[in-house]
Amino acid sequence: MNQPVIIAEETPPISRSAEQHTLLSHDNSELFYRYWPAIQSTNSQRAIVMFHRGHEHGGRMSHLVDELQLPDTAFFAWDARGLGQSSGARGHAKSFATLVKDIDCFIRHITEAHGFKTDQIIVLGQSVGAVMLTTWVHDYAPEIRGMVLAAPAFDIKLYIPFARQMISMRQKLGGIFTVNSYVKASQLTHDPDRIRSYNADPLITRPIASNLLLDLYAAGERSVKDAHAINTPTLTLVSGSDWVVRKQPQYEFAARLGSSNKRLIELPGFFHDTLGELNREQALTEIRQFTSELFDTPRHQPDLRQSDQQGQGYQHYKSLATAETGLKQTYWQLLQKMVGLGAQLSEGYRLGKETGFDSGSTLDYVYRNQPQGKNWLGRQIDRVYLNSIGWRGIRLRKLHLEQLINQAIDQLQANQQPVRIVDIAAGHGRYILDAIAPRKDDIDSILLRDFSDINVTAGSQALIQRGMDRFGSFQQGDAFDQASVAAVQPEPSLAIVSGLYELFSDNSLLQSSLAGLADAVKPGGYLIYTNQPWHPQQELIARVLSSHQSNQPWVMRCRSQGEMDQLVAEAGFEKCTQLIDQWGIFSVSIAQRR
Numbered sequence: 094m095n096q097p098v099i100i101a102e103e104t105p106p107i108s109r110s111a112e113q114h115t116l117l118s119h120d121n122s123e124l125f126y127r128y129w130p131a132i133q134s135t136n137s138q139r140a141i142v143m144f145h146r147g148h149e150h151g152g153r154m155s156h157l158v159d160e161l162q163l164p165d166t167a168f169f170a171w172d173a174r175g176l177g178q179s180s181g182a183r184g185h186a187k188s189f190a191t192l193v194k195d196i197d198c199f200i201r202h203i204t205e206a207h208g209f210k211t212d213q214i215i216v217l218g219q220s221v222g223a224v225m226l227t228t229w230v231h232d233y234a235p236e237i238r239g240m241v242l243a244a245p246a247f248d249i250k251l252y253i254p255f256a257r258q259m260i261s262m263r264q265k266l267g268g269i270f271t272v273n274s275y276v277k278a279s280q281l282t283h284d285p286d287r288i289r290s291y292n293a294d295p296l297i298t299r300p301i302a303s304n305l306l307l308d309l310y311a312a313g314e315r316s317v318k319d320a321h322a323i324n325t326p327t328l329t330l331v332s333g334s335d336w337v338v339r340k341q342p343q344y345e346f347a348a349r350l351g352s353s354n355k356r357l358i359e360l361p362g363f364f365h366d367t368l369g370e371l372n373r374e375q376a377l378t379e380i381r382q383f384t385s386e387l388f389d390t391p392r393h394q395p396d397l398r399q400s401d402q403q404g405q406g407y408q409h410y411k412s413l414a415t416a417e418t419g420l421k422q423t424y425w426q427l428l429q430k431m432v433g434l435g436a437q438l439s440e441g442y443r444l445g446k447e448t449g450f451d452s453g454s455t456l457d458y459v460y461r462n463q464p465q466g467k468n469w470l471g472r473q474i475d476r477v478y479l480n481s482i483g484w485r486g487i488r489l490r491k492l493h494l495e496q497l498i499n500q501a502i503d504q505l506q507a508n509q510q511p512v513r514i515v516d517i518a519a520g521h522g523r524y525i526l527d528a529i530a531p532r533k534d535d536i537d538s539i540l541l542r543d544f545s546d547i548n549v550t551a552g553s554q555a556l557i558q559r560g561m562d563r564f565g566s567f568q569q570g571d572a573f574d575q576a577s578v579a580a581v582q583p584e585p586s587l588a589i590v591s592g593l594y595e596l597f598s599d600n601s602l603l604q605s606s607l608a609g610l611a612d613a614v615k616p617g618g619y620l621i622y623t624n625q626p627w628h629p630q631q632e633l634i635a636r637v638l639s640s641h642q643s644n645q646p647w648v649m650r651c652r653s654q655g656e657m658d659q660l661v662a663e664a665g666f667e668k669c670t671q672l673i674d675q676w677g678i679f680s681v682s683i684a685q686r687r
Contacts, residue, residue, distance in 0.1 A: 150177025
């Protein structure tokens with residue numbers, strides 16, 4: 094990394110001095126951040142973590158440390174990767190999800206390096222930073238105190254007609270390229286000092302990678318559409334005369350927000366730089382009051398374990414289980430016939446029709462990702478089928494499973510514990526066998542279970558073919574039978590449940606299964622579990638595809654990550670870390686038995 098460029102912080106000068114630090118994120122990229130310790134003590138620690146606009150850096154938020162007048166509160170402000178003094182190509186990242194994962198790493202670093210608990214933290218984000226926060230809170234369900242969103246960039250105004258479509262098309266044809274910001278400082282704020290400092294700031298980065306811009310739009314749309322899954326106390330500040338982003342999605346987000354403590358304030362005449370406006374004291378007063386109230390009262394954690402019987406997600410699930418009528422019914426019936434025609438040519442569609450699109454056989458076929466069909470047309474249909482966003486997410490989930498399985502094995506070995514693995518619903522077992530294939534000598538035992546005879550037979554053959562039958566076995570078993578799961582032998586130090594709980598809406602089934610796993614795994618052992626907090630094709634799947642369960646429609650209820658984590662915690666496991674795909678569909682988490 095090149096030597097960082099040090100520039101003066103915002104004027105007027107702040108009375109608190111910033112410490113300068115770095116951390117290594119999930120891929121060992123070095124991120125720069127500033128830390129302002131509190132100058133007054135209270136009975137509990139308090140921290141506000143700030144996330145800047147796109148193109149900018151944390152130094153441009155430093156004026157807030159004094160202006161918010163919260164001497165008992167510590168402040169942090171990072172430079173996002175590719176911006177400011179952090180590492181990475183300027184304006185670039187692998188994906189928007191990479192930046193969101195950086196947030197998770199940053200908050201975890203603050204708790205470990207500076208001694209703050211997660212529930213002592215409030216996050217504050219402007220524009221792009223605010224969308225990163227809503228995505229993080231939705232996908233990772235952190236138990237923070239609250240969040241403040243200033244002019245969240247859920248929908249950026251691109252004044253050229255069809256600009257978004259043109260950017261997407263150019264990227265598909267020629268790969269990732271950079272888009273320069275058209276926004277002038279005078280369109281961000283009325284404050285002449287802020288305008289001058291913006292124009293003179295050598296760390297402002299105007300280019301943004303095309304993939305990040307497109308990902309930003311997708312993340313913003315998802316945050317608004319699925320806001321009911323967010324239960325974090327939230328203050329949303331809307332700039333009344335914003336040239337950069339549209340206001341309507343901000344109102345829709347606030348209206349749909351699942352939190353019982355939510356506020357929206359529109360600030361008339363404000364430009365996009367809400368917290369750097371000339372009359373920003375109006376905004377700061379709202380933030381000061383909101384954050385002080387959150388810190389001064391006990392944190393309220395809503396009980397999400399009844400979400401299988403109530404709430405917006407449950408109501409949506411029930412509506413998908415109800416047959417459509419009229420033109421909608423005709424439309425879905427046409428798509429069902431198209432799937433039937435596809436099954437005559439495409440191997441993937443044929444397998445799904447015969448065994449269920451959620452079966453272990455289908456999943457194993459998706460993992461192999463080798464288009465097959467009766468002829469050239471059949472293979473092309475199969476290629477499109479395998480490339481659907483849901484199946485791409487499934488294959489990325491497999492990679493995340495392999496990563497966390499190996500991480501758990503490493504940790505067990507570091508703790509001098511035996512590596513005894515059990516998977517209670519392994520399907521054909523491909524993902525776990527692929528994960529341990531390079532390190533078979535590190536495994537003491539592996540027990541794979543599944544309810545389906547077909548899966549047990551195929552999985553047993555896979556064990557033999559890979560030479561793992563000498564330390565492994567495949568048995569039939571019910572993953573929801575608490576006593577059966579609790580009695581598995583040998584006693585596991587690593588339990589895995591992947592792709593199972595997503596297929597069942599009833600939380601009582603999960604509670605029985607997780608209780609059995611808690612009985613089986615002793616303190617210090619690990620649990621790896623998956624979840625599906627959101628799916629862009631949820632209605633399509635429910636109306637068109639069939640399940641392995643008696644060939645009924647495949648109707649899924651998406652569980653928020655918070656709901657899933659609460660069920661795991663109830664059983665006696667403490668979540669350690671999480672991975673999730675860039676579309677926010679499938680998460681993989683690891684938790685330790687307390």
